[in-house]
Amino acid sequence: MVIDLDKCTACQACIVACRIENNVPAAGAEETEKGRAIFWNQFFSELRGSFPDVNLRMFPRPCMHCEDPPCVPVCPVEATYKDEEGRVLVRYDKCIGCRYCMVACPYGARYFNWFPTRDIEGQVNDRNPDVVRDSQGWAVGPSPRPMGVVEKCTLCIQRLELAKEEGALVGSEHPDGVVSACAETCPAFAISFGDLEDPASEVHRLSLDKRAFRLLEELGTKPQVYYLTEG
């Protein structure tokens, strides 16, 4: 995934699309106040410098799906793992809720179900019914998560699995290519989605752009989400 901060208008439609696509549970005002609202894709704003020389950077933050993810080796039960496609996923029914991965993730991309899902009417009726299981049969997709486990962005695995089954094309470079919900929704076409390792893909080309950078690159986690800095 590549996010062009020059194109991003900070409308945050990607955040909303992600919540709907992935059945991200609503937290309510009280729990949000406590810092317990789940956002698989979260929006950040950073004000740099002091008046009058200020610079405001705003960016969405999905999971970075690091090549060298710090959250994976610390998981004591192999609930979180890196799949063969390079995605970092959580097996919700294996997770014991120790929250070590949340401590280890420097991007804050992992969220805990501190309380049972509060069924808000609309959300129940319009729930995404997709179920994705890994090779061992553990649920890893958007199906509702139980209380007491960690969850996070899956790069819309349900869409990619379906595309694989139907033989559909994946990536922003194809006119009807399958992409994640955040990329599909973005009205400014700021989010590109695709296979970084495919030399023909748009994301591959953009990741080599001279404006490309990654978050907290100095930690050596090698994120697979690139940003294009404001020009």
Place this chain on the structure above:
Amino acid sequence: MPERAKQKPRNVDMPFAIVVIGAAALFGAAAFIRLQELSVGIDAGTSDGVPWGLLVVNYVAFIGLSAGGVIVSSLVHILNIRRFRPIATFAELLAIISILLVPVFIFLDLGRPERAVNLILFGRIESPLVWTVVVLSTYLVVCVAYLYYGVRRELVALSERPGRLRWLYRLVLAGYKDVTPHALARDERVVRRLAFVVLPLAVVLHSITGLIFAVVVGRPGYNTAIMPPLFVVSAVVSGIALVALVIVVAGKRVKLPVERGTVEELGRILAILLPILGYLLLMEWTVVFYGAEPGPLNVWQFITSGSYAALFWAMVIFGLLMPFLILAPRRTRTRKGVAVASALIVFGVMLERYLIVIAPLLFPSLPGDVRAYAPTSSEAVMVAGVYGLGILLLALSTKLFPIGDMYVRLRAREAGARVSAATGAPEGGGTAGGRG
């Protein structure tokens, strides 16, 4: 003797009853809150930004407190300081109770405690938490073996003495009743060897506890190689302090055969170790404050002069300086002095753990405000409940197994003339034991 016991109206041991009921009630409250939590949600100050709180602080602290038993056993068997022999098994009992409380904290903290078995079924060997599970359980087994071989002689004597609990002692002994000099020498040898096993194991255990934090790359304040040695020294200091404190507070009640000067000697050892703890902390701070690396600098500035300054200076003054000033001069290194200093040390190390575990979580790596964490009353009650469980275990084990009392009797019998009239009793007990 049995007839006299029957005639006497049964005395209720009031302080014991109060302690047991109070501690059990506390633990009951903790269990109730936990069950409530599992149905309606976790009531804690923790959040997605600060995923670990007071329960993890205590988890870490109690692993540390178990070090006391190891150190005392090492003093006796590795450094050959015989003075500590009478308290070695008691110190080991404290260590075992501390270790037993560790999984309780885990169960109170896990999101899905019923899945804890996954740690064994699916354990991922790269995770420091799995290292902890492996080493902690090994350590527990070795400590229990150490305790068992250390008190077997007293257990045999208890099982031969008439009383209502003889079945319990026989059950624990699993039929063993050999107290010939040869058998005693063998037990002593086993205990001595176990002391050599348990010491390196303890170093590994406390290092791993430090590594849980040290290996987290993206977390300034955690990610430093000083963590494992700091945790080893903190563990040793707090562990010895706990042993000294409990001996002064409850030693007489549990009829612990403490030789004169033992507590003072523990105080002297603490006076030697405290500066090492201070030294490690000082080295960490020097490196952090000398440089300008914003991550660790932010964390430690926040601790020393920000919102956590009160806790930090309380730790430095009451947890390090004051106990040292009490313990260093011989004049103030009295039983009472050591007890006060030990209480301060246990409190200080607890604060140290709190600062080290919580403060680095408050700083986001991505743009954002410094987070806040304050324990809720539910967390406080759960922690108090586990303390209660610890006191309960200590009270029950010392009540059911009056090892200290028996230790004194056996040594007195050995030292005193064997010709005295009491010789009939053990033989009678022996035959009764044979029948059972």
